[in-house]
Amino acid sequence: MDAAWARAEQVAREDLVMFVNACFSCTGQREFYNDGRGQAVSIDFLHAYILGNYRRLYSRTLAAGINHFNQAQIILNLLATGAQTRPEDRREEGALIAMALRALPPQRAYRVLEVMRERRINNRRARAITRQYLAGRQDLNFDALKYRPKLRAAVAHGHLKLAGELNPFLFQGWRKRVYTTPLLETFRRAHYEQAAIFELPFTIAEGFARKHNIPRDVFLTRIQPRLTSAERLRLQGSAARVETSLAIDLGRTPLTKLALYVLSLKLDTRRERRAELHAALEQAATRTLRQASVPLGRVAAVLDNSYSASGSSEKRRRPLGVVLAAHYLLSALAREYRAFWTRPAEEPLFLEARGQTDLSTPLLDALEWKPDLVVVVSDGYDNDPPNAVAEVTRIFRTKLDPSRRTSIIHANPVFASELYAPRGIGAQVPTVGVRDAEDLPTVLGFARFAEGAAPLSELENYLAARVRRMLEPGQRPVQPVELTGEEEA
Structure with a gap:
């Protein structure tokens, strides 16, 4: 019995580590070695599997620092299956959903609300989350311009009445009226006046510029x-x-975005x-470092700038950008630092x-x-000669x-869809x-779980601690959405 229990705990820990790793790296987009369809199928399977078997830990993954793509997926899946939430977990799960949704970039958060309509997720908690999110937006008039189709879908789906x-x-x-709200009236005038275009957000103004044939x-x-x-960073090429x-x-500019630029x-x-x-x-x-300082001692970085680091058409140069940014970050973190490149350049720049x-x-x-x-930063495809790094580490x-x-x-930074995880470089090295x-x-703090040395209970405590930090009073207050009784299907 003890052996069976130990094996079950090991499987659960491995499942959760695989899922969290996937949620850090996978965005459902094409990679150098994998197409977007394979990425989407793999990550959707992982979400369904972890949600069905470890719901509490699935929701707590929202606090683990995973990427926005997977945060959005978790929010949608939790809202779609709210009736399966255990009563003792409802309050925490609702608070995590509300906090994570609010922390997403607006375009992603509104896309979540739009997908809720597409998937017909319309239970009481979903409507409450939508109301709470919209009530917390600083400028809904601005959102009504920039994210108009998504906001309209959310309002219609939740049967909401907005102010003003x-x-x-x-x-x-x-066309229906003249608006007293300045921004809405500017939008109306922009259909007829070129001068009004330049008072609008860029993404809205760009469409009007084409309509008015502005060079x-x-x-x-x-x-x-x-x-x-x-937008300034993204438009540099267009301006040139x-x-x-x-x-x-x-x-x-954030570090990785700056490296990509x-x-x-x-x-x-x-x-x-x-x-x-x-x-x-x-x-x-x-x-x-001011946001997350982890002082390190003597650090060596093995950095992969081989051709596969050029990424894909959807993620152009992203692996190489992460490598360059990691070089500068580790240099700042470490007391002593040296970089070792697969293809040494004159300078990292x-x-x-x-x-x-x-x-x-x-x-x-x-x-x-x-x-x-x-710290090895690489997509894990070691091919010159194949698998040599696995033997070296062994x-x-x-x-x-x-x-x-040592x-x-x-x-x-690359998710391998056929493995349901980022590709490793040998059994002796945690990925x-x-x-x-x-x-x-x-x-770096999560690596001990990937290595397999820490038990499942420690991983659960790690996620619970991150949940407490995410929901602590120092954050902007969010009233958790708590429902009594069974939620609507």
Whole structure:
């Protein structure tokens, strides 16, 4: 009986570790080696399996720092199956859903509400969550413009009545009346007046610019004051094509996004702006540390810049961007730091994705340096020669360092759909999934569970502690949605 119980606990721990790792790395998009369909099928299966077998831990995964794509999936699945929630878990589950939904970027949160309508999720808790989310939005007038179809779907699905002129605006159309709300009236006037276009959010104004045949360079120049930091970064290429410059504040750009921007620049441009870009990346890494500082000792990073790091058409250069960002972040985290690349470049800023993947050579060099921690950032496809890194880690662990004086962790930004997990680099090295380099402090703490040394109870305590931190009073108050009795189907 004890053996059967121990085996059941091991299976549960492995299932949950696999799921959390998948939720860090998978976004349902095409990868270098896998298409989007395979990614979607694999992650949907994992969600259904964990939801059906470990519902409480499934909901608590919302607090584990997973990516937005999987947070949205968990919210939808929990709301769709609310009748299966145990009475003692209803309060916590409702609070987690409400907090996670509010923390999502608005476009993702509104997409969740829109999918609720598509999937006909309309129980009492779903409607309460929708009301609570909309009540907490700072500017619903702005949302009514920028996310109009999604907001309209949510309001119609939940039979909600919004204050002021929002319901007429959403359902009767802009032609029906003159609005007293300035932003709504600006939207109405933009159909006839070019000047009104430049008072609207960029995504709305862009459509009007095409309607009024405003030249792209003129439009980008005049809409600049309305652009967000992310939009400025995203539009750099578009602006360059029409010989227009958009000012960007690199000092406020998140680390991984900044790394992706740097890699999108031509090599000559990177050389010309070397000092500026290097300083911006260091500054972004320092900002990340303020949010999640995990001081480290002597750290070696094995960084994969082989051709597969170029990503896919949907995630262009993302693995390489995560590698570059991880280099700067680990450099800031560690007391001593050295980087070992699969294809060494003149400088990290001048990285390009080239050649096959040889992880064993830089790993051997890293181990020779005798670090306290080795972090391997790679998609796990070691093919030059195949599986050499697995043999290196096996010999090192079993023969050279059985006492584990040196820790080795593999951080993988790519989900392998055929494995239902990020691809590992050998049985001796724990693999953790990452979406952005900013996830590294979180996944380094999670690595002990991936290694298999920690029992299921410790993993449960880890998730429970993260739930408490997520719902603690220091956060913006969210009244948990608690229902008595069985919810509507």
